[in-house]
Amino acid sequence: MLVLLAFSSHSQTGIVKKNASQKIVRIISGDRYSTGFLWKKGNWIVATLHSIGDPDKVIVKYNNNAFKKAVIRKVLKSADLVLLETGENIAPYFFDNHDVPTPGIDTRLFTVGYYLDNQNYQDVDFEVGLLQANSGNTNILKDLLPPAVERSVEKLDFPSTNTQILFLKGHLLHGFSGAPVIDLNGNLLGIADGGLENGAANISWCIKKHYLNQLESSSESFPSGSSSATKILFAADYRNDDGIRISLGDFVFRKIKTSTFNELNTTAQYSNEEKTGLGAMYQYMSQFSSKINSMKFDIYSEIKSGYTILVPAGYNLQQKDGRLETTNNQYGFKMIYQISKINTENLNQSFLSNQKFLMPEFEGGSGPVWYFNPQASYAKPIFTINNRVQRMVYNSTKGPIIVQTIADKQSDATSTYFTASSAYSSYTLTLQNTDAERDIWTVFMLSSYLTTFSN
Numbered sequence: 052m053l054v055l056l057a058f059s060s061h062s063q064t065g066i067v068k069k070n071a072s073q074k075i076v077r078i079i080s081g082d083r084y085s086t087g088f089l090w091k092k093g094n095w096i097v098a099t100l101h102s103i104g105d106p107d108k109v110i111v112k113y114n115n116n117a118f119k120k121a122v123i124r125k126v127l128k129s130a131d132l133v134l135l136e137t138g139e140n141i142a143p144y145f146f147d148n149h150d151v152p153t154p155g156i157d158t159r160l161f162t163v164g165y166y167l168d169n170q171n172y173q174d175v176d177f178e179v180g181l182l183q184a185n186s187g188n189t190n191i192l193k194d195l196l197p198p199a200v201e202r203s204v205e206k207l208d209f210p211s212t213n214t215q216i217l218f219l220k221g222h223l224l225h226g227f228s229g230a231p232v233i234d235l236n237g238n239l240l241g242i243a244d245g246g247l248e249n250g251a252a253n254i255s256w257c258i259k260k261h262y263l264n265q266l267e268s269s270s271e272s273f274p275s276g277s278s279s280a281t282k283i284l285f286a287a288d289y290r291n292d293d294g295i296r297i298s299l300g301d302f303v304f305r306k307i308k309t310s311t312f313n314e315l316n317t318t319a320q321y322s323n324e325e326k327t328g329l330g331a332m333y334q335y336m337s338q339f340s341s342k343i344n345s346m347k348f349d350i351y352s353e354i355k356s357g358y359t360i361l362v363p364a365g366y367n368l369q370q371k372d373g374r375l376e377t378t379n380n381q382y383g384f385k386m387i388y389q390i391s392k393i394n395t396e397n398l399n400q401s402f403l404s405n406q407k408f409l410m411p412e413f414e415g416g417s418g419p420v421w422y423f424n425p426q427a428s429y430a431k432p433i434f435t436i437n438n439r440v441q442r443m444v445y446n447s448t449k450g451p452i453i454v455q456t457i458a459d460k461q462s463d464a465t466s467t468y469f470t471a472s473s474a475y476s477s478y479t480l481t482l483q484n485t486d487a488e489r490d491i492w493t494v495f496m497l498s499s500y501l502t503t504f505s506n
Contacts, residue, residue: 067235067236068163068174071161071162071163071231072174073142073144074089074142074144074145074146074231075087075088075089075163075164075165075172075230075231076088076089076096076113076141076142077111077165078096078102078109078111078121078135078229079109079112080102080104080105080106080108080109080110081103081104081105081108083102083103083104084102084165084167084168084225084226085098085102085165085226085227085228085229086098086164086165086172086228086229086230086243087135087229087230088145088146088229088230088231088239089141089142089144089145090134090145090146090148090263091145091147091148091267092140092145093140093143093144094137094138094139094140094141095124095134095135095136096121096134096135096136096137097132097133097135097229097231097242097263097266098132098133098134098229099131099132099133099229099244100126100127100131100132100133100209100210100274101131101209101228101244102228102229103123103133103273106273109121109122109123111135111137111141113141114142116141119137119138119139119141120137120138121135121136121137122135122136123135123273124136125266125267125269125271126269126273126274127265127266127269128209128210128211128271128274129209129210129211129213129214129262130210130211130258130262130266131209131210131214131258132258132262132263133266133273134266134267146231146239149238150261151234151238151239151240153189153240153259154179154217154240155179156179156180156181158178158234159176159177159178159234159235160176160177160178160179160233160234160235160240161174161175161176161177161232161233161235162174162175162177162227162230162231162232162243163175163230163231163233164224164229164230165227166224166225166226166227167224167226168226169226173224175221175222175223175224175227176221177219177220177221177232177255178219178220178221179217179218179220180218180219180220181218182195182218189215190215190216190217190218191212191213191214191215191216192210192211192213192214192216192256193212193213194216195216195254195256196212209274210244214258214262215258215259215261215262216244216256216257216259217232217240217256217257217259218255219232219243219255219256221255221357222253222255222355222356222357222505223253224354225307227243228243228244229243230242230243232257239260240257240260241257241258241260242257242258242260242262242263243255243257244256244258255505297351297369297370297375298370299370299373299374299375299388299389300373301392302353302354302355302356302358302390303353303355304351304353304354304358304360304368304375305351305352305354306349306350306351307350307351307352309347309348309349309364310347310348310350311344311345311346311347311348312343312344312345312346312348312497313345315348315501316344321333321501329442329500331426332427332454332500336497339484339489339492339493340486340490340492340493342490342493343493343497346363346364346490346493346497347363347364347365347494348361348362348363348364348494348497348501349361349363349364349365349366349368350362351368352505353390356390356392356460356468356470356504357460357504357505358390358460358468358470358504359502359504359505360375360388360472360498361497361498361499361501361502362377362386362498363495366378366379373389374387374388374389375387375388375389376388379491379495382491382492384491384492384495386472386473386498386499387472387473388470388472389470389471389472390468390469390470390471391468391470392468392469393469421447421453422445422447423443423444424444424446427444427454428442428443428444429443438458438459438460438503439459440456440457440458440503440504441456441457441458442454442456442500443457452496454496454499454500455471455472455473455499456471456472456473456500457471457472458470458471458502458503458504460504468504470502470504472502473499
């Protein structure tokens, strides 16, 4: 009987997800891809304001039907929402307007949407996250933002930092802005709002559903200009992806963007971190290269886990010996990346195993003897909302330096994605090295140090 009940529950969830998939659309506007959903009528579509690249050129596609032109009917800037309308009904299914209570912490939710330019929709699971509410009993966007980012958002015309949100423990894919966030009973609870860019990674949330009533009655007009800050601050779904994918076992990485260190630092404030760790590393690297802020990184995201890796821009990422690798043979630099899914009870053993995997001959042998560099390392792991990151630097008796990042992320109650990354230097850098050597050394070291997870 227990097995039958479990099967029935699993089957019911599948039905709910299938029903939700019949109420979403792909949206293309200007230079941005996104998702939207049908609401109250067969020709009303809810979308996010930041995903509208050209208000005069918005097209939507329902299932495998032809693209249809849509016009902007309503705008609600404070909640980053727009209501689109097509000339005729495009679907027989839509979400209604009945009220549902705010879900509790750890309530399971999901969404269905389109990942960038993919033709087929897919689902993503979440849980409602615990986030300290600093302005009452309900979370608002301000609760999620670091102070520097909050100031930047407040300079924009939208959204309001007082907008009520649900923090999502999970990984919103690029292209899911505007997707419906739904509970396992099929109730619409919110609108996926992409996510705040936290350096290389993203922090995800959704706008609460009750703003749809305000959207319908709003008389606001579309903003006259879209600030360039929206591209830095939000995971708006710009079509700058070149479709590069690479697999590692069951994991699939896709290149999602190219960013400068300055863009990443704007939201994550890496350079202002504690004296030990990345802040110290940033100051140390600044001695050797004046180009840190303009250095570019190709950023890859693993679709399901949110594992986010950085590669010096323009370098190839290749699969080799059960890991991903990128190299600069001229100067002897090599970076490797690894990810595995394990049971939570094996975390500590997995940490040690990955550390040895990343550091051949770490314990001596015929190679150099490595020693820990506390000034350029984190004294202990950094715990973020849903994962932890340990960044470590090792020097050796023979000159090489290793920068190593190991992170893990709790994905559900029984398993954890565990990841490791390392950069190798064949020598200790000095001021006597050429500018080119120093620049390449710096961008490789930063690439390893900034590897992380989205929440």
